[in-house]
């Protein structure tokens with residue numbers, strides 16, 4: 317297996333300049349605004365939805381956020397706040413307390429996409445610009461994929477916390493997909509049934525301080541390929557979502573969970589709801605940690621626009637796709653914003 321450079325090692329070596337492989341082309345570098353004439357006062361955060369409200373108002377707010385943003389915060393989500401704290405804490409402990417030789421025992425197979433373990437490189441092809449990020453990917457659902465002995469043993473509660481977090485995130489993902497279905501006038505289980513049993517992965521990302529944040533990205537611009545992602549971050553900002561041409565920095569909100577709509581949901585809803593194009597930026601002084609929980613269809617599932625949303629007046633906008641093929645083109649070509657989803661657009 318080829319030796320992979322760990323970003324944390326570079327950062328700890330105190331380099332003043334990032335190696336050339338991490339320098340983004342000019343048009344990808346982090347900038348405040350991407351639109352030619354930036355809106356006079358772009359919003360300063362994604363919508364915030366309180367899940368303890370009445371269900372009619374939740375549905376209405378979720379519908380609007382999914383049409384306009386594909387990203388929103390939820391609070392009063394029912395996931396114990398202590399568990400959010402614990403997963404950030406065990407994740408940070410792996411990256412910051414575990415000695416490098418021990419970390420390397422968990423190295424993922426960098427030649428195969430989304431393999432479980434400690435990694436630093438999202439795409440296997442050699443010519444892509446590298447992200448300023450190390451991560452640990454856990455395969456958590458279905459249970460047949462969950463093997464906690466592949467996860468760090470230290471701190472002693474690491475494996476229990478990840479397993480518990482997986483279960484709570486699954487329940488929350490089901491709940492939010494139900495609101496989304498209902499907000500479109502569909503049967504409550506419509507989107508979830510189209511996705512089928514969740515394939516869930518939990519990725520803890522660690523972005524070390526970067527000596528040249530203006531030249532790099534922690535994670536390149538992309539939309540997530542599955543159905544729905546639930547993300548938490550620490551108190552260091554870095555996640556940005558694209559809204560009407562502007563990159564909006566998602567202000568960290570303690571106790572909230574970020575919901576990111578992913579590409580298969582955009583297809584199922586025939587484009588009524590949009591997947592979120594997002595990226596992570598770096599900063600020069602503080603390490604940042606995020607935990608993303610992805611909920612995807614099985615590889616064999618065929619995803620197409622829900623028949624209830626398609627009519628003569630509203631023809632299908634996307635070609636159906638077997639999820640395996642979607643994933644393989646995403647990893648081969650790279651995300652480049654939302655190009656993989658755009659490739660499925662039908663002529664209108």
Ligand SMILES: O=C(O)CCC(=O)C(=O)O
Nearest residue numbers: 519521554555596606608
């Ligand atoms: O670190 C973040 O805030 C973004 C992570 C993300 O987008 C991903 O892992 O797909």
Ligand SMILES: [Fe+2]
Nearest residue numbers: 538539540594
């Ligand atoms: Fe993402």
